[in-house]
Amino acid sequence: MISALPIELENSRVNLEGDSNVILKALFATAIRFHLPVAVWRLPNTSEIKLCVSLRPAQTSGDVPQLESGVSGFAFYPFQVSATYPAHFIKADITYSSLSAKLKFNFKLNENPEYVALVQRLQEYFEKIKGSAHTSNWHVSRKVKPYQTSEANFKHLVEESVAAIDAGQMEKVVLSRVRSTELTAGFDLMATYLRLQKTYPNAFVSLVSIPEMGTWMGASPEILVQVSKDRIFKTVALAGTQALTPDCNPAKALWQQKEIEEQSLVKRYILHCFKRIQLRDYTEIGPRTVVAGNLMHLRTDFTVDMKKEAFPMLGTHMLQLLHPTSAVCGMPKETAMEFIMQKEGYDRAYFSGFLGPVHIDGESNIYVNLRCSQLLEQVALTYAGAGITAESEPDKEWLETRLKMDTIRQVFQNSAL
Numbered sequence: 001m002i003s004a005l006p007i008e009l010e011n012s013r014v015n016l017e018g019d020s021n022v023i024l025k026a027l028f029a030t031a032i033r034f035h036l037p038v039a040v041w042r043l044p045n046t047s048e049i050k051l052c053v054s055l056r057p058a059q060t061s062g063d064v065p066q067l068e069s070g071v072s073g074f075a076f077y078p079f080q081v082s083a084t085y086p087a088h089f090i091k092a093d094i095t096y097s098s099l100s101a102k103l104k105f106n107f108k109l110n111e112n113p114e115y116v117a118l119v120q121r122l123q124e125y126f127e128k129i130k131g132s133a134h135t136s137n138w139h140v141s142r143k144v145k146p147y148q149t150s151e152a153n154f155k156h157l158v159e160e161s162v163a164a165i166d167a168g169q170m171e172k173v174v175l176s177r178v179r180s181t182e183l184t185a186g187f188d189l190m191a192t193y194l195r196l197q198k199t200y201p202n203a204f205v206s207l208v209s210i211p212e213m214g215t216w217m218g219a220s221p222e223i224l225v226q227v228s229k230d231r232i233f234k235t236v237a238l239a240g241t242q243a244l245t246p247d248c249n250p251a252k253a254l255w256q257q258k259e260i261e262e263q264s265l266v267k268r269y270i271l272h273c274f275k276r277i278q279l280r281d282y283t284e285i286g287p288r289t290v291v292a293g294n295l296m297h298l299r300t301d302f303t304v305d306m307k308k309e310a311f312p313m314l315g316t317h318m319l320q321l322l323h324p325t326s327a328v329c330g331m332p333k334e335t336a337m338e339f340i341m342q343k344e345g346y347d348r349a350y351f352s353g354f355l356g357p358v359h360i361d362g363e364s365n366i367y368v369n370l371r372c373s374q375l376l377e378q379v380a381l382t383y384a385g386a387g388i389t390a391e392s393e394p395d396k397e398w399l400e401t402r403l404k405m406d407t408i409r410q411v412f413q414n415s416a417l
């Protein structure tokens with residue numbers, strides 16, 4: 001139960017007894033009811049689900065968040081910042097952890113007296129719906145209409161990309177597409193989120209809902225920037241895809257020249273960013289074959305001890321330089337970006353942008369927004385891309401994007417998962 005207000009509220013912690021899934025549902029439904037921005041996430045290979053709610057509209061700007069210090073919250077950044085799709089930051093005014101079962105109020109009442117009445121109303125609503133909350137409402141973007149990329153258009157664009165690569169205009173471009181899925185009657189968003197996080201224990205599984213901006217859910221395999229509590233910086237070069245099948249697991253995986261080159265371009269891009277800031281001392285491990293849901297990828301891990309290097313803001317600087325990496329855009333970056341903007345035929349919005357908790361419990365974990373869907377009222381729009389190089393074949397790239405979409409679509413469809 002949320003304790004009495006307002007004195008206990010100030011920088012206080014409150015125990016919420018009961019089933020954490022039920023509490024998460026009720027907290028999410030309460031945030032939606034009061035038009036507040038909310039984010040829910042679970043880091044890979046952990047069991048703790050966290051939620052944060054801002055008591056104000058999400059802040060928008062074009063700046064990347066500061067990862068090493070400053071305001072705690074959840075960043076939600078588009079593929080390319082525009083007036084239509086700005087960068088959002090959900091300030092963590094209220095946080096919940098499924099592990100500690102604690103709700104924390106992270107603000108000072110004397111600085112925010114207007115929060116008292118609001119939190120009281122939230123409390124009353126939470127108490128009323130707790131136990132019976134059905135998360136059938138979420139913030140919906142009015143800017144987006146259901147849209148689907150046709151197979152013919154996508155395959156034609158792959159051919160066009162290969163021709164541009166052969167002509168020496170670029171080395172690689174990541175092409176993406178959208179697919180629309182009708183939501184089934186009685187669709188419950190948080191129940192689906194909970195299934196998603198159970199199905200993909202080694203993914204970053206998130207659900208973000210912001211008034212006007214809309215609602216996105218995903219299971220990302222790709223760290224963009226991590227700054228740990230003990231100030232270890234981490235990023236990865238992830239690319240190359242093949243299906244995970246019973247007779248083809250990581251130990252047996254063989255990679256073609258195409259995938260090896262595709263991944264090495266991502267790696268080269270990261271090294272180029274290190275060079276730009278004159279960072280020479282880093283650890284590189286890989287590439288290794290890693291599993292991401294129904295797929296396998298090639299991954300090289302880069303780590304830097306920020307305490308040893310004179311880079312106290314390395315995470316923030318690298319985030320600025322890295323996004324969008326060659327895993328979602330291409331090489332050279334500017335040419336690939338221009339090609340995507342001109343040819344892809346839709347605005348990616350937040351797909352292949354980045355998202356994640358910033359400076360929460362002393363660490364920041366920013367992921368690339370992949371294997372994700374945007375939730376409209378009746379449909380989910382699912383997005384996926386594939387790295388196109390000189391050796392790309394349209395049929396294979398189409399299939400690859402279908403497999404990537406299946407990561408999330410099969411959880412929508414199969415309520416038994």
Ligand SMILES: C=C(O[C@H]1C=CC=C(C(=O)O)[C@@H]1O)C(=O)O
Pocket residue numbers: 174222238239240241297326327328370371383384385386387404
């Ligand atoms: C662009 C996506 O994946 C990237 C990450 C891993 C492998 C990729 C690939 O093989 O093309 C992509 O670069 C996506 O999932 O939509």
